[in-house]
Amino acid sequence: MTDLERHWEELPVGPAPVDAIMRRARAAAGDREPTRRTRASLKRVGVLACVAAAFVAGTLVAQQDSGSGGSTRIPATEPAQGDAAITPAAFHGELQRPESCERLVDHYVSRAVDLVGRHGWSSPYSELGNLHAAFDGVRANTERLSGYAGYAKTTGARASETGTNVQEQGVDEPDTVKTDGELLVRLRGAELTTYDVSGDAVAELGRLDLGDFHDGEILLVGDTVVALGNDGTRAPSDPYGDYEQEPSPQTRVLTVDIGEPTEPALLRTVDYDAALLAARQHDDTVRLTLSKGLPDLDFARGRGAARANRELVENTTVADWLPRVSVDGSEPSGFLRCARVAVPRAEIGLATTAVVGFTADDPAGLEALAVAGDAPLTYESADHLYLASTGGPDFFCRGFCSFDGISGAVDGTTHVYAFSLDGTGASYLGAGEVEGTVRDRWSMDESDGVLRLAVGPSSETGNFNSIVTLRAAGDELVEVGRIDRLGVGEDIKSVRWFDGLALLVTFRQVDPLYAVDLTTPRSPRLLGELKIPGFSSYLHPLGPMRVVGVGTGPQPGGGSGAQLGLFDVTDLSALRRLDVHSYGAGTRARAGDDPRQFTWLPEQRTMLTVTSRGRTGYVSTVSIDRGRLGNEQTQVEYGDDIEQVRLVPLPDGKVVLVTGEDVEFFPLD
Amino acid sequence: MEHDTEFADYARRAWGSLVRSAVFLGCSPHEAEDLAQTTLVRCYTAWPSVTGADNRTAYVYRILLNCLRDSRRRRWWGERPTAELPETAAPDAAAAVDVADAVHRALAGLSKRNRDVVVLRYFAGLTEQQTADALGVPSGTVKSRLSRSLAQLAADDHLTDLRPDLAGGS
Numbered sequence: 001m002t003d004l005e006r007h008w009e010e011l012p013v014g015p016a017p018v019d020a021i022m023r024r025a026r027a028a029a030g031d032r033e034p035t036r037r038t039r040a041s042l043k044r045v046g047v048l049a050c051v052a053a054a055f056v057a058g059t060l061v062a063q064q065d066s067g068s069g070g071s072t073r074i075p076a077t078e079p080a081q082g083d084a085a086i087t088p089a090a091f092h093g094e095l096q097r098p099e100s101c102e103r104l105v106d107h108y109v110s111r112a113v114d115l116v117g118r119h120g121w122s123s124p125y126s127e128l129g130n131l132h133a134a135f136d137g138v139r140a141n142t143e144r145l146s147g148y149a150g151y152a153k154t155t156g157a158r159a160s161e162t163g164t165n166v167q168e169q170g171v172d173e174p175d176t177v178k179t180d181g182e183l184l185v186r187l188r189g190a191e192l193t194t195y196d197v198s199g200d201a202v203a204e205l206g207r208l209d210l211g212d213f214h215d216g217e218i219l220l221v222g223d224t225v226v227a228l229g230n231d232g233t234r235a236p237s238d239p240y241g242d243y244e245q246e247p248s249p250q251t252r253v254l255t256v257d258i259g260e261p262t263e264p265a266l267l268r269t270v271d272y273d274a275a276l277l278a279a280r281q282h283d284d285t286v287r288l289t290l291s292k293g294l295p296d297l298d299f300a301r302g303r304g305a306a307r308a309n310r311e312l313v314e315n316t317t318v319a320d321w322l323p324r325v326s327v328d329g330s331e332p333s334g335f336l337r338c339a340r341v342a343v344p345r346a347e348i349g350l351a352t353t354a355v356v357g358f359t360a361d362d363p364a365g366l367e368a369l370a371v372a373g374d375a376p377l378t379y380e381s382a383d384h385l386y387l388a389s390t391g392g393p394d395f396f397c398r399g400f401c402s403f404d405g406i407s408g409a410v411d412g413t414t415h416v417y418a419f420s421l422d423g424t425g426a427s428y429l430g431a432g433e434v435e436g437t438v439r440d441r442w443s444m445d446e447s448d449g450v451l452r453l454a455v456g457p458s459s460e461t462g463n464f465n466s467i468v469t470l471r472a473a474g475d476e477l478v479e480v481g482r483i484d485r486l487g488v489g490e491d492i493k494s495v496r497w498f499d500g501l502a503l504l505v506t507f508r509q510v511d512p513l514y515a516v517d518l519t520t521p522r523s524p525r526l527l528g529e530l531k532i533p534g535f536s537s538y539l540h541p542l543g544p545m546r547v548v549g550v551g552t553g554p555q556p557g558g559g560s561g562a563q564l565g566l567f568d569v570t571d572l573s574a575l576r577r578l579d580v581h582s583y584g585a586g587t588r589a590r591a592g593d594d595p596r597q598f599t600w601l602p603e604q605r606t607m608l609t610v611t612s613r614g615r616t617g618y619v620s621t622v623s624i625d626r627g628r629l630g631n632e633q634t635q636v637e638y639g640d641d642i643e644q645v646r647l648v649p650l651p652d653g654k655v656v657l658v659t660g661e662d663v664e665f666f667p668l669d
Numbered sequence: 670m671e672h673d674t675e676f677a678d679y680a681r682r683a684w685g686s687l688v689r690s691a692v693f694l695g696c697s698p699h700e701a702e703d704l705a706q707t708t709l710v711r712c713y714t715a716w717p718s719v720t721g722a723d724n725r726t727a728y729v730y731r732i733l734l735n736c737l738r739d740s741r742r743r744r745w746w747g748e749r750p751t752a753e754l755p756e757t758a759a760p761d762a763a764a765a766v767d768v769a770d771a772v773h774r775a776l777a778g779l780s781k782r783n784r785d786v787v788v789l790r791y792f793a794g795l796t797e798q799q800t801a802d803a804l805g806v807p808s809g810t811v812k813s814r815l816s817r818s819l820a821q822l823a824a825d826d827h828l829t830d831l832r833p834d835l836a837g838g839s
Binding site for chain 1: 673676677680681683684685688689692693698702706709710713714764765768769771772775776792822
């Protein structure tokens with residue numbers, strides 16, 4: 001027997017953790033991405049806004065960087081240098097402004113030399129080197145690539161102005177369908193189609209092929225469509241090919257004029273060599289969070305490679321580390337000045353997380369700042385933006401397995417950075433940290449100057465969930481209150497935030513629905529708890545007295561399937577379930593995966609939600625009458641196209657049903 | 670449920686080889702158990718496809734390689750994981766780490782493509798066809814890569830007692 005064969009035999013392997021596998025698998029099967037969250041209208045954020053004003057007024061950043069080389073050139077289209085009023089990035093405290101471009105590169109290199117070996121980035125084999133690095137990428141890409149299926153969901157009580165359920169009132173998010181009430185725009189693959197929805201029937205107006213454009217979603221800003229996707233080069237042509245040669249992620253932003261809806265016209269093409277983490281629209285401002293990972297270097301192989309590769313990393317320049325932009329096919333150029341790239345004090349992952357703002361009519365006029373670290377969770381309120389680090393998971397699998405998606409630094413601590421928004425610009429406010437893991441952006445919410453976090457367990461906490469409140473004090477976000485021991489040993493399934501209240505659903509075998517009083521941020525208080533079979537993965541408030549929960553639960557005829565519950569929240573200390581509708585064994589409530597498949601029509605007191613059984617998709621029309629749920633199923637779609645189904649409410653009360661192939665009005669009784 | 674029982678049986682049987690394969694493909698023992706878990710979770714969620722596949726073993730190893738690849742495709746660098754192994758670690762964690770190190774040193778000279786073939790075909794014991802299906806390459810390619818790799822390992826003194834029957838194919 002050879003040494004390797006002996007190693008194969010002798011490698012100690014524990015017993016198969018079948019129970020854990022089944023538990024995870026069931027969770028994944030029942031509810032692919034559990035945490036939902038929802039949100040609430042924001043009051044003005046007095047405290048933070050004052051702090052922001054002070055920093056903006058007090059510390060305008062110098063416009064010139066020393067020794068920036070060619071890498072921090074500003075694209076010709078960037079606003080003039082004299083535009084000091086919107087200069088962001090007064091870094092301080094936890095985020096330090098680098099003294100020079102050299103110092104910034106020193107930061108990257110000092111971290112990166114530990115990551116390079118004779119096969120390039122990594123050890124022991126090059127293709128595995130970043131196994132643990134992978135965590136953030138998994139999460140980073142998820143929001144975009146798998147759309148909402150990857151991450152948690154939301155809704156305001158009402159859809160956004162363009163007909164999409166979003167996290168925050170007044171902050172729109174991309175979707176495949178958008179409407180202004182009369183015109184509807186739909187992206188399917190690379191094809192953009194416009195429809196007139198103002199008449200008695202939906203009428204197609206025009207089409208535009210967007211060319212090399214993949215995984216796209218759109219925003220609608222007046223007469224301009226902003227399409228966000230990639231040029232397709234990031235996807236390997238051969239799934240079993242040599243992925244060591246795979247290119248870094250790419251992001252493509254297109255603007256399309258639909259002023260003449262019968263002839264949509266492509267305006268600009270803006271490409272970034274970075275992954276798109278999140279996109280938000282506020283008025284006519286579009287803001288992207290981009291992540292650029294380790295640079296693609298021409299690593300040596302064979303004898304002496306370790307030393308050569310280390311030298312390669314030591315000789316990197318700022319151009320290698322900061323993302324670059326290309327406008328309408330121009331030569332890529334940097335768009336971040338070194339002084340706008342903050343060096344984090346905390347040991348978060350190595351990457352560059354950039355916040356880029358522009359107006360829809362000038363997608364190349366960029367306002368940008370960045371953190372020289374990996375802080376991919378993005379939550380945007382009406383006037384603030386929060387980035388949270390994920391560092392690495394406390395337990396290896398959690399980041400690695402796309403099902404779990406729990407984030408949290410390896411030291412069991414999550415770092416949060418707060419920015420104030422002003423038009424396309426952003427300025428740094430301060431930073432905070434909390435022990436535990438923040439699962440995704442839906443676990444973050446801001447109300448009245450208080451940042452509230454739903455925090456899961458990490459190595460630094462007990463095996464339970466918490467709600468933590470933070471408030472700005474100087475340049476720090478300081479923990480002011482917390483409530484622990486919510487759902488001991490259980491996972492957070494959904495969170496819904498209100499001004500003075502959080503509803504939190506955890507799950508192991510039954511669904512505890514917790515109501516937490518947040519009116520006094522210093523002392524969150526558990527008001528009530530309701531245990532029912534199954535769990536709600538999406539909560540939608542109908543008003544002060546009723547909340548609907550869409551989720552999974554045991555079915556009357558046996559087995560498990562989709563369920564929709566109606567809860568009475570009039571008395572938060574005595575939560576009650578008034579009625580439940582079970583869809584039958586093997587059914588799936590799609591709104592649990594993507595709340596954009598849930599529509600609440602307040603005037604009709606009716607909700608429309610997409611369900612499926614096997615490969616058949618239905619629209620479930622659920623009426624609410626005197627505490628009872630009535631349901632009518634309409635078969636609408638098959639197969640993979642089920643995830644394309646949307647029910648878009650129009651101001652005149654009509655609803656547009658969008659399926660894989662068709663766009664038509666959905667009949668309501 | 671019948672489905673669950675069948676899956677549980679399969680998971681128990683497949684576990685050892687999946688973990689060992691993951692180590693040989695470059696994971697630490699801790700990572701390997703995780704990768705095996707993730708693979709089996711994905712198998713569970715796609716169980717009808719797994720059981721319906723013409724070649725279940727190839728299908729499962731393909732998922733394993735996919736999981737590995739998914740992790741690699743994201744090129745961000747997070748923190749290194751903690752040095753401590755979790756409570757669920759293998760009973761003999763320190764020994765496992767040593768063995769894994771030795772394996773990684775021994776296989777480091779192979780290209781990724783060749784290492785995949787050696788691990789699946791030679792160590793995990795998949796047939797030539799299963800290996801070909803799992804890797805998505807023609808079986809002739811499996812044969813040629815295997816013989817080249819085994820020759821290289823023999824030259825490096827890692828496999829001094831080559832089994833000619835395997836190297837020659839079958």
